[in-house]
Amino acid sequence: MMLKLKAPSLLRSQIFVDGRWLDDKSAPAIEVRNPSGGEIVGAVPRAGRDATRRAIEAADAAYKGWSRTTAEHRARVLRRWYELMLEHQDDLAAIMTAEQGKPLAEAKGEIGYAASYIEWFAEEAKRTYGDVVPSPWADKQILVKREPVGVCAAITPWNFPAAMITRKVAPALAAGCTIIVKPAEQTPLSALALAALAERAGVPPGVLNVITGTAREIGAELTNNPTVRKLSFTGSTEIGRLLASQCAPTLKRLSLELGGNAPFIVFDDADVDAAVEGAIASKYRNSGQTCVCANRLLVQEGIHDAFVAKLSIAVKALKVGDGRDADVQQGPLIDDAALDKVLTLLDDAVGKGARIAAGGARHRLGGTFFEPTVVAEVTPEMRIANEEIFGPVAPIMRFRSEDEAIAIANSSEFGLASYFYSRDIARVWRVADAIQAGMVGINTGIISTAVAPFGGVKQSGMGREGSRLGIEEYMHTKYMCIGGL
Ligand SMILES: NC(=O)c1ccc[n+]([C@@H]2O[C@H](COP(=O)([O-])OP(=O)(O)OC[C@H]3O[C@@H](n4cnc5c(N)ncnc54)[C@H](O)[C@@H]3O)[C@@H](O)[C@H]2O)c1
Ligand SMILES: O=C[C@H](O)CS(=O)(=O)O
Secondary structure (H helix, E strand, C coil), X not given: CCCCCCCHHHCCCCEEECCEEECCCCCCCEEEECCCCCCEEEEECCECHHHHHHHHHHHHHHHHHHCCCCHHHHHHHHHHHHHHHHHCHHHHHHHHHHHHCCCHHHHHHHHHHHHHHHHHHHHHHHHCCCEEEXXXXXXXXXXEEEEECCEEEEECCCCCCCHHHHHHHHHHHHHXXXXXXXXXXXXXXXHHHHHHHHXXXXXXCCCEEEXXXXXXXXXXXXXXXXXXXXXXXXXXXXXXXHHHHHHHHHCCEEEEEXXXXXXXXXXXXXXXXXXXXXXXXXXXXXXXXXXXXXXXEEEECCCHHHHHHHHHHHHHCCCECCCCCCCCCECCCCCHHHHHHHHHHHHHHHHCCCEEEECCCECCCCCCCECCEEEECCCCCCHHHCCCCCCCEEEEEEECCHHHHHHHHHCCCEECEEEEECCCHHHHHHHHHHCCCCEEEECCCXXXXXXXXXXXXXXCEECCECCCCHHXXXXXXXXXXXXXX
């Protein structure tokens, strides 16, 4: 499959280390395939520990210079990178759809969202203020500075191939850190295109490095090498736990954005049409392959039947197809394993008494396409009520009281995003306070923005990305006590 780009040079097939584009013939290349039809869209090196070690050395050498640049300079370079991303938004979206499958409109939206993190942290670079503290001693002064943590590593998932990278790299570079990025094997081309634009924006050699290849080997080097002072990971909770344990011997700083199981609660007093619109936006975004997707829809009995009927009509109208085709709203799942998981969860639910209200089967397009689905009469003992689906399936559970809804919502080991619809202001405050999650959408199904802190509690991870907090993940404080005055 030949990608037609306005700027063909954005399609890269080499790793980016120390400002150089390099081959790595130590193992057969990784073929990048389009999930819609399986065509090969590119190939990247299957690099391992040696290349990763060289990237760490390059990042360490570059750190000395980059950390000493002014915040003003770093802000200007990041701003240029942001501008170049927007100038090449169509090409970056085409690359993303080709390797990840999401509809072009969604891919273009992600590029704008990803760029907004760079814009935000270009500004935040200049606001890493310190403190002058009133001294308890007459002859001493107390200063507190904030400094970059040093060489960082980022390991990112396939579902948002650009945004998950920029919301790590932007604060890292803004703080004065240098970084090595390992993108997902399924979606390396977006990462390499971002690196090509960063290079053009004036990011110096070694400040940003992108390594593609064997996850376990690259991860082993990134987590064990003492030069790396921080790891930022976005992905499954299982791998997050593993990487955290691998970082323990060298006590690295950690940011972990992990799995989710978002409750989406609709109370009797909700605007049902607004709730249906919010459920569509939250649940079926990226064909349900989103960590903050509504994963369990809890609907109060008074409006349950009306909500299920309206949602089912809207879901049946969603257009499924190749993400490159105009007006397609639902692309394929990323691979056969993702499809098998959806089928397994649905079979379990129906086998325990759930009812398919819309969709429920593989799409007639075949491959990894799946019908957008609504499954009703879901109960807590079904796997679909407890596991992250990562597919276009909305499980609906009935509830009677507010307390029951909160108990169900909080029963999950995850606590990333949550949503609820209510027009009762007292209930809004009660439920928002009671829900155990890092993020709460109230009368809305879309909450992600660079200006707000993104992250979870419980088994959904630790740390925050975006907002004024995001740069803190890449800085530490230094207390200076000046005596003899
Ligand atoms: N919280 C968030 O912001 C967020 C965002 C996106 C995805 N996710 C979660 O990620 C999961 C889906 O993404 P995924 O399938 O890419 O997750 P994943 O954990 O399988 O992979 C994520 C990244 O980790 C790498 N990886 C896997 N095993 C590794 C190892 N042993 N050593 C080093 N690296 C390794 C992969 O190559 C990939 O780059 C879902 O659970 C989803 O909820 C969370
Ligand atoms: O999949 C997880 C992403 O973080 C989703 S979002 O684009 O940040 O909402």
